Amino acid sequence: MKREPSLAKKKIQTRMRTFGIHSKWDGESKELPRFIRSTTTIPARVDVEFGFIVNIKGAKNQELVFCIDHPGIKDERGKTREPFDGSVYVKTNDWNFYLGDTIWDPIEDKLGPWQMWLELDGNIIAEKTFDVVSAADVAEAS
Numbered sequence: 001m002k003r004e005p006s007l008a009k010k011k012i013q014t015r016m017r018t019f020g021i022h023s024k025w026d027g028e029s030k031e032l033p034r035f036i037r038s039t040t041t042i043p044a045r046v047d048v049e050f051g052f053i054v055n056i057k058g059a060k061n062q063e064l065v066f067c068i069d070h071p072g073i074k075d076e077r078g079k080t081r082e083p084f085d086g087s088v089y090v091k092t093n094d095w096n097f098y099l100g101d102t103i104w105d106p107i108e109d110k111l112g113p114w115q116m117w118l119e120l121d122g123n124i125i126a127e128k129t130f131d132v133v134s135a136a137d138v139a140e141a142s
Contacts, residue, residue, distance in 0.1 A: 046105055067115075
């Protein structure tokens with residue numbers, strides 16, 4: 001009996017490497033931001049960078065969908081912005097991807113839960129909710 005070659009999909013492996021506060025990220029650079037501290041409570045200070053780095057293995061050239069659902073940030077006209085989403089293609093078979101954002105003025109509309117997630121082939125492969133709180137509240141809790 002002749003056996004057909006297996007067309008089974010390779011198992012994609014994902015692992016969240018870091019989450020929390022990172023160094024300021026340069027989107028034009030190939031370097032990912034440096035990990036500073038693991039936390040889901042983020043102090044609302046201008047230029048605080050937060051998010052997560054995920055390692056993805058076995059998914060080269062597949063579309064990775066991302067979303068950052070923020071707590072109601074207003075645009076220039078005072079209307080609530082839609083969640084920030086988009087997609088990228090996985091560049092290598094062992095790839096690290098950073099999903100994150102930073103705080104900017106005015107700080108008041110950045111307070112609250114920020115949900116971030118990554119989706120591959122219709123499945124959520126990583127997600128985290130960060131609670132952006134008044135910097136004074138974080139200082140008191142320390």
